Amino acid sequence: MKSVKIGLVGCGNVGTGVVNCLDSNRTLIDARCGMELEISVIAVRDIEKRRDACVNTDLLTTDIEMVLNHPDVDVVVELIGGCTTARSVVTKALENGKPVVTANKALLAYHGSELFALAAKQNSDIYYEAAVGGGIPIIKALREGLAPNHINRVYGILNGTCNYILTRMEHGNIDFDCALREAAEHGYAEADPSLDIDGGDTAHKTSILASLAYGEWLGMDAVFVEGIRDLALEDIRNAREQGYRIKLLGIIKHETNSIQVRVHPTLIPVSSMLAKVDDVYNAVWVSGDILGESMYYGPGAGANATASAVLADLIDVALNLKFESAHRVAAFRRHALYNTVIAMDEIRCRYYIRMAIDDRPNALATVAHIIGDAGISIASVVQKESESNSIPLIMTTHLAREADVRAALAQIRSQDIVRTAPVLLRMEDI
């Protein structure tokens, strides 16, 4: 085999990027992999839609089945997104003996287990570098480069939209709604931004990374998710004053016989490498037991960056076809070396708590008592002077159990000295 024929399903932003980049870098790609990559057919919803000049309209069809059954298609690239049609596209391609490249994080997070089992049964490949971290080769790093390591911790900034919003809130001193509007103006936020700002997209990606790290396809039920929609500028400012920045992190940890998988806004030290990741950039910080700390940084989205990952996967598939080495690096390899995911109530981390209390004797003492009685040790307290009767109170704790903290806050909330309900954020000392 000297050339590999590609069937594209979907030709939106990323699909056009793949066509474009393959077109411009064809000579280099052929030289590097010793094979020719060639797009032979492209399934789209609307043939008449205006497209980039690089897309050869002769290759367009609305008939997905035709692509999946085409004798001249060696590999199917699924770029339509979502979990319905995409799921059947990937399933049928594998059933037809065609390896698959996909950028679809939601599909893998929800249905990875079933799709990987099918790929194994068919002795075929699913590659999905573009599903996490855009163009950053983090899946390859985790599956291959770091393969000898037990992964102790992963902290990922995995959603460019959220990271842009958080960067703008802090640097521009603007509130969430204003930063979201700016993101939309720059084309960084969708018309319905929920999947980004409520943490769903980050959770899909975190679930995939956690599954690769721990050899058990975890799905979405394992992931605790809290987005940034309700994040107040005030908390970003307070964090900064205490030497922290707030990032939406995917957090994966292995600790004493259990694993944790969670997504939430997190205070991290300003001095950490991850705190310097701004705007739409993504980064994944990984600690391996023998490697130590490493970080992978790059553009988390964008047509060309994502196309870079899709094309790298296509090279891997092409080489597997050439060398008849399908499944050489399994799409996912299950093993049972780790224990199950711990309930969110049972995690222990440090916490940031903000509330407003009445300016009257014993108000602070009441709060401090409730926290102390719950066995939670306070690391810092800032009570600022206020001209009103409502006094802002900012506390950070030492390591504490989530359930204990939540119980203490529920009790505080019921006190008549409390003016605004306590805000709770988690901290990580990276």
Place this chain on the structure above:
Amino acid sequence: MKSVKIGLVGCGNVGTGVVNCLDSNRTLIDARCGMELEISVIAVRDIEKRRDACVNTDLLTTDIEMVLNHPDVDVVVELIGGCTTARSVVTKALENGKPVVTANKALLAYHGSELFALAAKQNSDIYYEAAVGGGIPIIKALREGLAPNHINRVYGILNGTCNYILTRMEHGNIDFDCALREAAEHGYAEADPSLDIDGGDTAHKTSILASLAYGEWLGMDAVFVEGIRDLALEDIRNAREQGYRIKLLGIIKHETNSIQVRVHPTLIPVSSMLAKVDDVYNAVWVSGDILGESMYYGPGAGANATASAVLADLIDVALNLKFESAHRVAAFRRHALYNTVIAMDEIRCRYYIRMAIDDRPNALATVAHIIGDAGISIASVVQKESESNSIPLIMTTHLAREADVRAALAQIRSQDIVRTAPVLLRMEDI
């Protein structure tokens, strides 16, 4: 084949790390690659030497030839370093049909061309992830993850010793000799630190990265090298005042029909991700034409970090043996898509120039005239007040040609107003 038998040649720091980490993570590694990795023989210089308890003394031999000819050795790991014995070890292993894993950057920089040709002829593998960036999977990222990209630029902090020294000089406000002593005390500097501080080690690694980026094994002649031995604390301070930090960088660029490969202390903006890489950490910043900017960060040295890379390579070799897919990703793939390396005289970059001149009329004008007449445009000038007759003068230039700058400095040096010979450093706007 269910198990892969490893012959280690060399069992010093890194070799012991490999034995140790394979020992502790055996179950995980076997699960991830579906094969058992097993060390069957270890060639050392001195069998009697005291070793870590993990090293099974029954496996030791002083007979390297025995390892290379052993019917039970499927892959040879070369960890003795240097270019003499190591070269013959790698050559004979390949001639005997055994793939090789090595961490030897000097060997590859000087003899890569010949060794890769032999590997190709024998249809065998050389893997060398540990040769660059310690445990960071940067070779895999460049050869596979970023394969669809023309590499526009690479900036690498590739020597932990130098980065530690530079970090300590800046943060500790101490001079080079003092920082070097600290490095030695921490075990970060060899008894003879020349290979590190004069830039040789960084140059070996830079040559390897450049060769992978540009498809031509460049060797060492292509690399311009300047180390940090003569770097003055004063220049680190001046740089900092102007918003820059000084790092020893390996620089690889593709510009208008030519490539550049150079190693020298470099002023980079404090705000760049690379400027935040401190202590013994390494990082490689890569700009690809479709991916955009990415960075790979981690421990550049240390027994376990390096062992992580060696073991990842061993997994790749094991999979190639299992799937009979040797040379699936060629150790090095030659192509002729780029032009040759530009002479250092012809590069254009920005420059930092420091000198001391006489405190008398027209001294600054004389200097400025010479620079201007050479067609060099000055970006900034700082002339500080001084109590002596010798006035420190710090200038930065806009983009200028190296030969022009050198000629201007030679002319300045010959003026009687010059008290100390000009210091010349290069800048990069990352």
